[in-house]
Amino acid sequence: MNKVYITGDKHGSLRPFFGLAEKQLADSTDIMIITGDAGYVMDDDYMLKIGTLEQLFPGTICFIDGNHENHRLLNSLPVSEWQGGRVHRIGERVIHLMRGELYTIGGENYFTFGGARTVSRFVEGVEGIDWWLGEEPTAEELAEGRDRFCKYLDRIDYVITHEAPMFARHHIDRIKRVDDDYTLPGILDEWYDLISGSSRLKKWYFGHMHTDKSVTPILRGIFNNIVEAGSEERLCWA
DSSP states (O other): OOOEEEEOOOTTOOHHHHHHHHHTOOOTTOEEEEOSOOOOOSSTTHHHHHHHHHHHOSSEEEEEOOSSSOHHHHHTSOEEEETTEEEEEOSSSEEEEOTTEEEEETTEEEEEEOOOOOGGGGTTOOBTTTBOTTOSOOHHHHHHHHHHHHHTGGGOSEEEESSOOGGGGGGOSSOOOOOTTOOHHHHHHHHHHHHTTOSSOOEEEEOSSOOOEESSSSEEEOSSOEEETTOOOBOOOO
């Protein structure tokens, strides 16, 4: 039976996977989901890093996209299907989970929605270095995402997003500016309100804010921690 682990932004780091490999804490049926800013597909040499990931982790590594990803490179890859949803298959066991998709893993359903806005983008950021075209969901993606979210509302066990709902920021020490025209956090507030009363939903995990903290019983920020889906027990990998 699959064990599904959740962790946060890695920004290309392999260190946690070396720790897991050293302790032999995972096996070939396990799945690791990274809540965006994985940072492993950034340039044309990305397969070298993917090859190392697959050597270190015996199971499947999945990630939603954050704002610090090479979206043009990701979106140039062929789209295929995995566990009932659309994906970009990066390697044999490394998979990009796309925005607004529902995946059935180990008998439970995971709704994913990546993307966010880089804070420095409109100040001093350089495209392709500090921020990437495609990082922020389009109006069309948001509309389609909401439609599918509502369609699957009573089937969702877990929600995985990169951005946090706006209200969560009031409970997090790390401050990130929210521009007046940046709508995604407010939209996620609406989605949270829609699903927060669900008797089926177990957890909503988000990355981006670099925090390991439960905001509500069902909403949890994830960063360095690696937890089994639905559990608060941290996997000790260091």
